[in-house]
Amino acid sequence: MFLGLDVGTSGVKAVLEDETGALIASASRPLALSHPQPLWSEQNPDHWVEAVIGAVDDLARERPRETSAVRGIGLSGQMHGATLLGRDGRPLRPAILWNDGRSQAECAELERRCPELHTIAGNLAMPGFTAPKLVWVAKHEPKIFAEVATVLLPKAYVRYRLSGEMVEDMSDAAGTLWLDVGARRWSEELLAATGLGLDHMPRLVEGNERSAVLSPELARRWGMGADVVIAGGAGDNAASAIGLGAIRPGDAFLSLGTSGVLFRVTDRFAPAPEAAVHAFCHALGGLWHQMGVMLSAAASLAWLARILETPEAALLAPLGTRVERPSPVQFLPYLDGERTPHNDAHAAGAFVGLRSAAGRGDLVQAVLEGVAFASRDMFAALARSAQPIKELDLVGGGSRSLLWAQIMADVLGVTVHRVEEGEVGAAIGAARLGHLAATGAAPADVCRKPQRLQSFEPRATQRAAYDAAYAQWRKLYPALKE
Numbered sequence: 089m090f091l092g093l094d095v096g097t098s099g100v101k102a103v104l105e106d107e108t109g110a111l112i113a114s115a116s117r118p119l120a121l122s123h124p125q126p127l128w129s130e131q132n133p134d135h136w137v138e139a140v141i142g143a144v145d146d147l148a149r150e151r152p153r154e155t156s157a158v159r160g161i162g163l164s165g166q167m168h169g170a171t172l173l174g175r176d177g178r179p180l181r182p183a184i185l186w187n188d189g190r191s192q193a194e195c196a197e198l199e200r201r202c203p204e205l206h207t208i209a210g211n212l213a214m215p216g217f218t219a220p221k222l223v224w225v226a227k228h229e230p231k232i233f234a235e236v237a238t239v240l241l242p243k244a245y246v247r248y249r250l251s252g253e254m255v256e257d258m259s260d261a262a263g264t265l266w267l268d269v270g271a272r273r274w275s276e277e278l279l280a281a282t283g284l285g286l287d288h289m290p291r292l293v294e295g296n297e298r299s300a301v302l303s304p305e306l307a308r309r310w311g312m313g314a315d316v317v318i319a320g321g322a323g324d325n326a327a328s329a330i331g332l333g334a335i336r337p338g339d340a341f342l343s344l345g346t347s348g349v350l351f352r353v354t355d356r357f358a359p360a361p362e363a364a365v366h367a368f369c370h371a372l373g374g375l376w377h378q379m380g381v382m383l384s385a386a387a388s389l390a391w392l393a394r395i396l397e398t399p400e401a402a403l404l405a406p407l408g409t410r411v412e413r414p415s416p417v418q419f420l421p422y423l424d425g426e427r428t429p430h431n432d433a434h435a436a437g438a439f440v441g442l443r444s445a446a447g448r449g450d451l452v453q454a455v456l457e458g459v460a461f462a463s464r465d466m467f468a469a470l471a472r473s474a475q476p477i478k479e480l481d482l483v484g485g486g487s488r489s490l491l492w493a494q495i496m497a498d499v500l501g502v503t504v505h506r507v508e509e510g511e512v513g514a515a516i517g518a519a520r521l522g523h524l525a526a527t528g529a530a531p532a533d534v535c536r537k538p539q540r541l542q543s544f545e546p547r548a549t550q551r552a553a554y555d556a557a558y559a560q561w562r563k564l565y566p567a568l569k570e
Contacts, residue, residue, distance in 0.1 A: 092519025160526025163321030165243030210359030295371030319525035333537030344486025348385030380466030419458030
């Protein structure tokens with residue numbers, strides 16, 4: 089039996105998975121965010137630990153036999169969060185999270201201090217990453233900065249409290265701007281640009297490697313054995329990829345959640361920072377991944393449903409499962425700015441082409457197509473530095489719409505597959521990393537792809553029409569920005 093723990097922003101998920109990969113049980117605990125000032129987003133690190141222990145307590149109470157049989161634990165978590173520890177191993181302040189925007193000025197300062205940052209880290213300096221947060225702390229909270237002994241990411245702090253070991257995996261470390269992502273080691277040059285050194289960093293392991301052993305106290309609490317292995321684990325997107333079996337070069341998926349993520353596995357470090365593409369280590373040795381991020385994917389449809397005071401299903405139903413031509417209205421899905429390819433926090437959404445004949449269905453279709461066009465932007469950005477994507481799995485809440493899946497296939501020009509996916513994707517990936525670390529099994533034997541429910545092929549006539557519509561849509565962002 090294997091335990092997966094996902095330390096998210098809004099809550100913690102814990103899952104039990106057996107040797108065959110079947111989900112046996114799950115539990116969750118909520119987490120609260122703190123926004124003490126505009127642009128700030130923080131959490132108390134100890135709340136992560138309390139939520140994790142509480143969720144596993146729930147599993148141990150409800151499924152004691154299965155919980156006691158756990159041999160390996162995997163960790164997944166929200167990336168980029170700066171957890172600053174003093175010499176006593178205790179947090180010096182609340183953790184500064186991935187969605188904290190206070191360090192915009194420090195990003196420019198960091199890039200001035202280290203002109204090689206893009207080459208080494210493979211990413212732009214953005215407020216979401218960890219390193220600019222430390223530059224901000226050094227500038228605005230110098231007494232706290234002077235006391236920093238170690239910087240951990242959220243799941244690494246949970247691991248430390250579960251085992252006493254300070255360890256980080258490559259995929260999560262790649263999101264700090266302190267990792268030499270191609271060489272898979274901490275960069276002294278990047279650390280020095282932030283006023284830190286190697287002694288401030290935890291040791292590094294691959295996601296499927298043994299990183300620590302569960303403490304005897306917690307093993308007794310949950311009725312587990314004396315040598316429960318804790319895997320290196322992964323950042324949330326890499327863990328989701330493990331859960332989806334995306335472990336071979338070329339494997340790709342598009343997640344239509346609140347935000348949108350295009351994830352593609354590569355066999356080499358393939359940075360494209362000029363297009364705001366993230367290039368990170370994957371959770372398995374010898375693999376990397378590229379990632380494009382759209383800030384408002386399914387959130388765009390949810391916004392329209394809220395504005396029209398109509399459930400999403402009722403908005404979609406009149407359109408059926410396919411449309412024969414693009415909507416006469418076009419939509420920019422930049423409701424909260426955009427990441428890939430524009431890296432523009434001030435980008436705004438828009439409907440363009442409204443006429444008196446436009447109806448509700450035209451607006452709904454325009455939203456679906458606007459998200460698909462933004463996804464095509466991400467496809468183009470990733471294609472600049474690696475081979476084009478030929479097919480992909482569609483996951484997340486938006487994947488439940490057959491209409492949206494067909495629009496995606498027509499707009500992107502690739503085969504799109506809807507797949508089985510639970511609500512605990514990152515936690516499932518974490519459990520499988522725990523399986524690999526505890527047993528030494530081959531990743532291909534454990535990280536199997538989910539069953540494909542339905543495949544959607546691009547239709548030639550609609551593809552040509554969408555090519556023309558996309559060319560027109562591409563003109564909107566620069567025109568409205570001006």
